[in-house]
Amino acid sequence: MRETRKIIILQSIVVILSVWLVNQLANKFRLQFDLTEEKRYTISDATKSLLQSLNEDVYFEVYLAGELPSNFERFKKSIGEMLDQFVIESNNRIQFKFTDPAQATNLQARNQFYQSLIDKGIQATNLNYKNADGDKMEKLIFPGALASKGINEVPVNLLKGSSAAGPEGILNQSIEGLEYELASSIALLIDGGTKRVAYITGHGSPDSLDIAGFRSTVLSKFDLFNVSLSGRSELSGYDAVVIGKPTMPFSEREKYLVDQYLMRGGNLIYFIDALSVNMDSASGEGTVAIPYETNLTDQLFKYGVRINQNYVLDVNSGQFPVVSGNIGNQPQIQMIPWPFFPVLTNFSKHPSVRNLDAILGRFVSEIDTVKAKGIRKTPLIDTSPYTKLLGPPVRVAFNDLRDELQPDRFTDGPKTVGYLLEGKFNSLYANRLVPSGFNKDDFIENGEPGKVIVIGDGDIIRNDLDPETGEPLGLGVEPFTKTTYANEEFVLNLLDYMVDESGLIETRSREVKIRPLDRVKVQQERTKWQIINLVAPIILILMIGGAKWYFRKKTFVSK
Secondary structure: HHHHHHHHHHHHHHHHHHHHHHHHHHHHHHOOOOOOOOOOOOOOOOHHHHHHHOOOEEEEEEEEOOOHHHHOOOOOOOOHHHHHHHHHHHHOOEEEEOOOOEEEEOOOHHHHHHHHHHOOOOOOOOEEOOOOOOOEEEEEEOEEEEEEEOOOEEEEEOOOOHHHHHHHHHHHHHHHHHHHHHHHHHHHHOOOOOEEEEEOOOOOOOOOOOOOOHHHHOOOOOEEEEEEEOOOOOOOOOOOEEEOOOOOOOHHHHHHHHHHHOOOOOOEEEEEOOOOOHHHHHHOOEEEEEEOOOOOHHHHHHEEEEEOOEEEOOOEEEEEEEEEEEEEEEEEEEEEEEEEEEEOOEEOOOOOOOOOOOOEEEOOOOOOOOOOOOOEEEEEEEOOEEEEOOOEEEEOOHHHHOOOHHHHOOOOOOOOEEEEEEEEEOOOOOOOOOOEEEEOOOOOOOOEEEEEEOOHHHHHHOEEOOOOOOOOOOOOOOOOOOOOHHHHHHHHHHHHHOOOOOOOOHHHHHOOOOOOOOOOHHHHHHHHHHHHHHHHHHHHHHHHHHHHHHHHHHHHOOO
């Protein structure tokens, strides 16, 4: 009996020591197996490389805690799971915690803290939901984080997605984008905005207050330079070059500089208006849009696209103020749907635009592709299916559209208004004389791999001015309704794709599938499964007990 007791004690000690050893090894060597179909818990090689390169701690404070509805609890859990992965891959260089912004008991202190988060760039969201007791609740939340390294901080807004997907769709798209948003904030803390972006000035392109929003947006992640092509002998030293809404011709010398920049493996983004229209003349019988002479048509054609001299009208559109009458001597302003301002929500699966929210276009033109050997062409943006094409001569008149916004009159189908071109481009000046002043020996006919993005709307990068104060509004902010569109995020995503050498932006292709229960089937079979869940465990226990009793009795009889 004493020997048996010793054996039991030794076995207990061995079990306890084994559990302790396994726990210690698990803490030091974290192992996990991702068995999900879409590899939900596996981060990309680019993110792993970034995390493994950290030589300083990076701290995330996530402002999503406290009482939350179930769908946001799922979002919070996903954030925690992603950050846990970051901790593992960074060898504990990543640290994080969740904070409830509403934890201050004093109303004034709470509001001050809210305002400090907003000032730092973290966007607030007002939630309306029902709690566990069925009571209606309203709560201001901040679904974002502050990433910090030393004294440097970067705001990370994590709730992003297309509003067309609905609340659950936005949350799911936000979960899909977690790796990119968190990893890109780390990259920004490390690089400090060292990528160089050139904005080509002159040629009637907007400047000063008209691109204040664009400048602010780009400077939040990159170094931005105003670059004049006049008098230059070379365009170099920039990770991306933006040509925005030119209204006057480029000379052959200037086009040659841009062309040779691309041949050296450069990255170009064109935001182009094909036509000019004077909105002040759109009342009454209206006005006719006139083609811009930018002298860029042959260059874009050589690279693989053509911007058509038309306008795409879309039922899914923004609004425009018109004078509907007068009361006394005061004009009455009415906001009317204006199909010349399409709200673009139909994006491709490409990582630069995937899950992007709606962007606002203004006088957008269709883009066609043409043959360009070795160039991969990826459509980025389509209009909605309910469109009408207006070809030359394009007449723009308020009166024509007051009563015509009916889908059965907009039957031209979706039109592509943005393209990405990738590959080894051939120079526009192949088999041609180079412009005077350039050395033919330095000419590059067949380029290194490069990228070109062409958007058939120059106004994407132009901000409006506040009609009351005259101050520039943010990029994508509609001046009269103050609706904010995702033009800012769109521009940043394009630039991220163009300058990204690590492949980090490819993480935006991550897909997390929602597998909802069949609500009708759940309701129909609810009672059956409740009985199974209650009775099955009892039956299982009785069966195990019966089997144990039977074998014990059989052993006793045999002895």
